[in-house]
Amino acid sequence: MGEQEWYLEYEIHKNRPGLLGDISSLLGMLGINIITINGVDNERRGMLLIIDNDEKTNRLKSILESMDNITVTKFRKPKLRDRLAVRHGRYIERDADDKKTFRFIRDELGILVDFLAELYKVEGHKLIGVRGMPRVGKTESIVASSVCANKRWVFISSTLLRQTVRNMLADDEYDSDNVFIIDGAVSARNMNDKHWQLIREIMRLPAAKVVEHPDLFVQQTEYTLDDFDYIIELKSHRDEEITYEALKEDPTGFGNLE
Structure with missing residues (x-):
């Protein structure tokens, strides 16, 4: 030994x-x-x-x-x-019944970024879902963890600066060392066949994929929550309830939500 x-x-x-x-x-x-x-x-x-x-x-x-x-x-x-x-002086909260679900609050963004960065560093396919209310820090955490892991991030759909829905990628963007980011609410509402063809191509890559709003994403697709390797819940405080009413009531206002 x-x-x-x-x-x-x-x-x-x-x-x-x-x-x-x-x-x-x-x-x-x-x-x-x-x-x-x-x-x-x-x-x-x-x-x-x-x-x-x-x-x-x-x-x-x-x-x-x-x-x-x-x-x-x-x-x-x-x-x-x-x-x-040991690094942060506290344990990540994990769901007692669903072992792939991990819970964070906004004050723990540093731990969340570190956790995601370590997941990105492991080679191969990983599908990660991130739940949370608007403006709680989902996208910034996903991007910051990509920087920490020294990975390039590629938005497939997003509302970070403006609503983005990609139908194709450049050849170098298909690199399996990239982190692919999908806004599940935006993609689920988009019926463009080319966009969904691109998502299916991305899902087959041996790479890290992160889906915001995974519950909305699976409602309109062939994917299920069982396909996710990790589910991250990010809240402003422990007792906050994650709901999707605001997204459902404002089908065109995603640009102001995150």
Whole structure:
């Protein structure tokens, strides 16, 4: 076994002075390197570790289980949510029943941008839906995350500056390294066959596709929510309800909505 990353998270029962120092000293004595450490909840701390053999891993597990002041809640190969939790000091909220749905509020745009950027960096097909009310920050987050991931973004339909409905792309825009952005409300209302032919071509590319208003998008198409790999919900506050009445009542006013 060579060097491998591990994610350690523990809950603190009694946060006495020197507890973190004791754990850091333990890791040092075992020859385990700490990459990053941060609080990830009110009484939890997360660490990204480098461990170079199974013996050290097993010894660490055994010693931590014997400590009275903490309870280990996670000890595993790090997932994307673990890395972001340590980086930002909080966990991304995930739907308990629908594991592909992740929830953010406007104050968490930095975490959202980081999350989307990491998804874009993974090669291959990804279909991401972004739900949210007008002017909550959907498009700016999608574009900002493309910049963070060093990806070129291509609007297939949009209302960012004015209503945009593309029927064709330039040859270099078909690059699978691009991020393709679709406003599902605009596309769903557009009955142009060439526009929909373009969307189907884009959907077949091994690339990241982001659809704003995915619920409206699937109402008028052959695609379903099951086709989406991730669903992002972005709200102004936790209790905000995402509705589509404003979009339905103003079929021509998309240029002022986002």
